[in-house]
Amino acid sequence: xxxxxxxxxxxxxxRIIIFFLFISLILLFLLLSIAKCGDGTWSGKCSQRKPYFCxxxxxxxxxxxxxxxETLTQKNETxxxxxxxxxxxxxxxxxxxxxxxxxxxxxxxxxxxYSSKLPRYIFYDKDEVPSRRDFKMLFLNEERQRDMLSPLxxxxxxxxxxxxEQVRIAISLVQNIPxxxxxxxxxxxxxxxxxxxxxxxxxxxxxxxxxxxxLLLAFILxxxxxxxxxxxxxxxxxxxxxxKCPKKYSINQSGYCFVETTAPSIITDDKIDYLGxxxxxxxxxxxxxxxxxxxxxxxxxxxxxxxLIKLRESRILNIFxxxxxxxxxxxxxxxxxxxx
Numbered sequence: 084x085x086x087x088x089x090x091x092x093x094x095x096x097x098r099i100i101i102f103f104l105f106i107s108l109i110l111l112f113l114l115l116s117i118a119k120c121g122d123g124t125w126s127g128k129c130s131q132r133k134p135y136f137c138x139x140x141x142x143x144x145x146x147x148x149x150x151x152x153e154t155l156t157q158k159n160e161t162x163x164x165x166x167x168x169x170x171x172x173x174x175x176x177x178x179x180x181x182x183x184x185x186x187x188x189x190x191x192x193x194x195x196x197y198s199s200k201l202p203r204y205i206f207y208d209k210d211e212v213p214s215r216r217d218f219k220m221l222f223l224n225e226e227r228q229r230d231m232l233s234p235l236x237x238x239x240x241x242x243x244x245x246x247x248e249q250v251r252i253a254i255s256l257v258q259n260i261p262x263x264x265x266x267x268x269x270x271x272x273x274x275x276x277x278x279x280x281x282x283x284x285x286x287x288x289x290x291x292x293x294x295x296x297x298l299l300l301a302f303i304l305x306x307x308x309x310x311x312x313x314x315x316x317x318x319x320x321x322x323x324x325x326x327k328c329p330k331k332y333s334i335n336q337s338g339y340c341f342v343e344t345t346a347p348s349i350i351t352d353d354k355i356d357y358l359g360x361x362x363x364x365x366x367x368x369x370x371x372x373x374x375x376x377x378x379x380x381x382x383x384x385x386x387x388x389x390x391l392i393k394l395r396e397s398r399i400l401n402i403f404x405x406x407x408x409x410x411x412x413x414x415x416x417x418x419x420x421x422x423x
Contacts, residue, residue: 118140119137119140119244120137120140120141120142120240120241120244121142121239121240121241121242121243121244121249122135122142122237122240124137124142125137126138126139126140129145129148129149129150130142130149130237132233132236132237133146133149133150133151133152133162133233134146134148134149134150134151134157134160134161134162135149135233135237136148136149140244141241142237142240142241144160144161144162145160146158146159146160146161146162147159147160152230152233153226154226154227154230155230162230164194164227164230164231165193166191166193166194166196166197166227166231167191167193167194168191168192168193169191169192169193170189170190170191170192171189171190171191171192171287172187172188172189173187173188173189173190173286173287173289174186174187175187175188175256175259175260176255176256176259177252177255177256177259178255178259178347178414178415178416179243179248179251179252179255180414181413181414181415183416186238186239186242186252186256188234188235188238188286189234190283190286190287191231191287192287194227194228194231194283194287195283195284195287195288197227198225198228198280198281198283198284198287199267199284201225201281202221203278203279205217205218205221215313215315215368215370216370216371216372219298219301219313219370219372220372222279222281222282222298223282223298223301223302223305223372225281228281228282228283229306231283232282232283232286232302232303232306233306235286235303236303236306236307239252239253239256239303239307240307246307246376247378247379247382249307250304250307250309250326250378253300253303253304253307254300254342254344254350255347255415255416256303257296257299257300257303257344258296258343258344258345258346258347258348259347259416260285260286260289260290260291260296260299261289261290262290262291262292262293262296262345262346263288263290263291263292264277264292265277265278265279265280265288279294279295280295281298282295282298282299282302285298285299286299292345293321293322293323293344293345294322296344296345297313297322297323297324297344298313299344300324300342300344301313301324301372301373304324304326304373305372305373305375308375308376309326309327309373309375309376309377309378310326310327310339310371310373310374310375310376310377311324311325311326311327311371311372311373311375312324312325312326312339312369312370312371312372313325313369313370313372314334314339314341314367314368314369314370315367315368315370316363316365316367317365317368318364318365319357319360319363319364319365321357321360321363323341323342323343323344323353323367324341324342324344325337325339325340325341325342325369326339326340326342326350326378327339327340327375327376327377327378328340328350328351328377328378329377329378329379329380331380332351332385334351334353334367335366335367337369338377339369340378341353343355345357346418347415347416347417347418348415348417349384349387349388349391349411349415349417350378350382350384350385350388351384351385351388351389352388352391352392354392354395356395387411387414387415390407390411391408391411394407394408394411
């Protein structure tokens with residue numbers, strides 16, 4: 084065979100080998116992604132979140148294999164308690180990529196009543212002063228509540244295996260819970276104060292004020308493994324959530340991105356006009372809740388929030404700006420009214 088023909092054959096063989104290697108890598112990647120569940124558990128293994136088992140890429144209850152948390156007891160493949168009484172199905176709305184979706188979740192009156200009797204105060208020695216963080220952790224670390232909300236985390240992780248998509252779902256779910264005050268009061272000695280709901284109660288009542296909804300979101304993001312903080316604006320008496328992110332996009336270079344919880348909004352959009360308050364001009368107190376993962380660089384929320392803030396500041400909207408505004412509002416399900 085002439086030398087030229089040999090070189091052509093060798094070149095073709097190399098191309099075939101590279102092609103098959105490329106296909107093999109794609110198949111391997113697909114197999115690995117299918118083999119894992121949304122919390123990172125390998126197929127055929129128990130999740131760290133009992134009683135969940137990873138089966139063909141989905142977290143399913145399998146108490147006979149994975150066991151139950153200490154606060155719950157096994158019944159067939161599920162884990163229950165005395166508080167699993169009077170179930171109520173709620174439909175949690177969320178927006179993902181401009182499409183409105185719903186997730187059904189069962190809450191229990193028995194545990195809502197239990198939550199209503201949990202303490203809203205902390206006893207300290209006379210020389211100690213409780214911090215705002217101490218009170219937040221009181222509402223977040225209730226062990227039975229964590230186990231009762233575990234199915235919600237598993238449902239979010241089953242909806243999408245992508246970590247950032249799970250964050251987007253969680254944020255949108257909480258933002259779309261209606262804003263509302265509780266009509267209850269709490270007794271403390273001889274005085275009565277406004278009643279503050281635990282995260283489970285916010286879900287059961289399907290409403291909450293900014294501080295209550297922020298605690299619910301902080302709880303969910305913590306369970307998803309993200310560094311989370313509560314952002315407290317004292318002069319405006321407002322609370323939001325901070326999620327760990329690159330400093331460039333964070334509020335006051337703190338390393339935490341601003342997340343509003345009262346209504347649908349975009350991560351990092353801290354220039355919202357609030358009814359009766361206006362904009363948030365004060366510097367928030369950052370109350371760390373949990374240290375874990377961070378949002379990555381380059382997610383589309385950073386750019387979209389920046390565009391939206393500029394559009395709000397525009398005195399005149401041309402047709403292109405109006406189209407951009409409509410696209411952003413649809414993408415995130417924004418309900419704010421823009422007034423040029």
